[in-house]
Amino acid sequence: MDFQQFLSSELERIEQAGLLRRLRTLESAQGAEVLCDGAEIINFSSNDYLGLAAHPRLREEACRVLEEAGAGAGASRLICGNHREHERLDEALARFKGTEAALSFSTGYAAAVGVIPTVAGSTDVVILDKLCHASLVDGARLGGANVRVFPHNNLEKLASHLRWAREKFPTGRVLVVVESVYSMDGDVAPLREVVELKEAHGAWLMVDEAHGVGVLGASGRGLADALGLGGRIEIQMGTLGKALGSAGAYICGSRALRDFLINRARSFIFSTAPSPATAAASRAAVEILESPAGAERVAMLWNNIRSLEAGIPGSRAESAIFPIVIGGELEAVELSLRLREEGFLVPAIRYPTVARGSARLRIALSASHQKEEIVSLAHTLRGLQGTPGTPTGAPGTPLPAD
Numbered sequence: 536m537d538f539q540q541f542l543s544s545e546l547e548r549i550e551q552a553g554l555l556r557r558l559r560t561l562e563s564a565q566g567a568e569v570l571c572d573g574a575e576i577i578n579f580s581s582n583d584y585l586g587l588a589a590h591p592r593l594r595e596e597a598c599r600v601l602e603e604a605g606a607g608a609g610a611s612r613l614i615c616g617n618h619r620e621h622e623r624l625d626e627a628l629a630r631f632k633g634t635e636a637a638l639s640f641s642t643g644y645a646a647a648v649g650v651i652p653t654v655a656g657s658t659d660v661v662i663l664d665k666l667c668h669a670s671l672v673d674g675a676r677l678g679g680a681n682v683r684v685f686p687h688n689n690l691e692k693l694a695s696h697l698r699w700a701r702e703k704f705p706t707g708r709v710l711v712v713v714e715s716v717y718s719m720d721g722d723v724a725p726l727r728e729v730v731e732l733k734e735a736h737g738a739w740l741m742v743d744e745a746h747g748v749g750v751l752g753a754s755g756r757g758l759a760d761a762l763g764l765g766g767r768i769e770i771q772m773g774t775l776g777k778a779l780g781s782a783g784a785y786i787c788g789s790r791a792l793r794d795f796l797i798n799r800a801r802s803f804i805f806s807t808a809p810s811p812a813t814a815a816a817s818r819a820a821v822e823i824l825e826s827p828a829g830a831e832r833v834a835m836l837w838n839n840i841r842s843l844e845a846g847i848p849g850s851r852a853e854s855a856i857f858p859i860v861i862g863g864e865l866e867a868v869e870l871s872l873r874l875r876e877e878g879f880l881v882p883a884i885r886y887p888t889v890a891r892g893s894a895r896l897r898i899a900l901s902a903s904h905q906k907e908e909i910v911s912l913a914h915t916l917r918g919l920q921g922t923p924g925t926p927t928g929a930p931g932t933p934l935p936a937d
C-alpha cells in the first residue's frame with residue numbers, strides 16, 4: 536500500500552470513530568483567559584492550577600538565566616549539560632518535598648519511562664492502578680516487567696495481586712505504582728492503605744503526584760506530605776509543567792536513589808538536559824510555593840474549587856479536576872463545541888486517554904480564575920442540560936440540573 540494512502544485511510548478511520556484530534560493554537564500566555572485560534576476564551580482546560588506559568592517571578596528568573604547561560608544546555612547532564620541551575624532546582628525540590636535528594640527530568644513522561652525500568656525488569660512485577668497515566672504504563676512495559684493492573688483504587692484486588700506476585704516471583708522485586716490525584720477523574724488514591732499493603736507484602740511504592748503537587752497539602756507539597764507518608768514511599772514523582780507552571784518532572788527519595796538514576800535511567804542519560812532557564816523557572820515556582828504567597832495561591836485555588844462545586848449541585852471535588860462523564864465520544868465533542876461557542880474552553884477527553892464509551896468534559900480550575908468566570912461556566916453547563924440532542928450524562932457525574 537502507498538504510504539500516503541495508508542495515512543489517509545487511518546485518519547479517516549479515526550475520524551469516523553469520533554476520535555480525531557486537532558491542535559489548537561494559543562497566541563497569548565497561558566492563563567485563565569487565553570487567545571486561542573484567534574478568539575478570546577475562558578480557559579478551563581489548563582493544568583496550570585496555580586496560575587504560575589505566566590507569573591512574573593518565573594519569567595524574571597527564566598530571562599535572567601537565559602541571558603547568563605544561553606538558550607540550550609548543549610548536552611546531557613552527564614556530558615557537559617549539568618548547569619548550576621539544574622543542581623539548584625534539584626536541591627530546592629528535595630527541600631520542598633522533605634527528602635534526602637531529588638533528580639529532575641526533562642518531562643514527566645521521561646521520568647516515568649526512565650525510572651520504572653531501572654527498578655523492575657523481566658523477573659520482576661509492576662502492579663499499577665487501572666487509571667495510571669500512559670507514561671507509567673509505558674515505563675512498566677519498557678522494562679519488560681510482569682505487569683498486573685488492579686481496578687481503580689480497589690485495595691482488595693491490589694492485595695490479591697501482591698500475594699500473586701510474592702508466590703509467582705518469590706525472589707523478584709515488586710513495585711506498586713499509583714498516582715495521588717488521577718488526571719482524568721480528579722479523585723484521590725487511598726494512599727495510607729496502599730502504603731500499608733505494600734509494606735505488608737515487602738513491595739516498593741512509586742507515587743506520581745503530577746496533579747497533586749501544588750494542589751494538595753500544606754503549600755501544595757502533595758498528598759504524601761499531607762498524610763505524613765513521604766518517608767515510607769520509595770519513589771515520589773511529580774511534574775513541573777502543571778501546577779508549577781514550567782516544564783519537567785522530579786523524582787524525590789534517598790540520595791542513593793538519585794545516584795542510581797543518574798547511572799541507570801536511560802531517559803536521563805541519553806537525553807539533552809533541559810534549558811537552564813527552564814530549570815530556573817521551575818526553581819522559582821518551588822520558591823513561591825515555599826513562601827506565604829504560595830500558600831495564598833493554593834487557598835485561592837481551593838476557593839475556586841468550592842465555587843464550582845456550589846454551581847454544580849451534588850458534585851464533590853477532591854482536586855482541581857472536575858470530570859463530567861458523557862459517555863459517547865461524538866456527544867462529548869459536540870458539548871465541548873457548544874461550550875466553545877459560549878466562550879469556554881473545556882476539552883472533550885476521549886479514548887485512548889480514557890476508556891471507550893467514557894468520554895467526558897474535563898474542567899480544570901486555576902487559582903487565577905475569577906469567581907464570575909466560574910459562576911458563568913456553571914450557569915452555562917446547567918443551560919446545556921435538556922437542549923435537544925444533549926446526552927443526559929451517564930455514567931458518572933451527570934450534567935448538572937438547575
Ligand SMILES: *Cc1c(COP(=O)(O)O)cnc(C)c1O
Pocket residue numbers: 641642643644645647668670714718743745746774775776782783784
Ligand atoms: C502529565 C502527566 C505526566 C507526564 O508529564 P509531562 O511533564 O507532561 O510529560 C505523567 N504522569 C501523570 C499522572 C501526568 O498527569
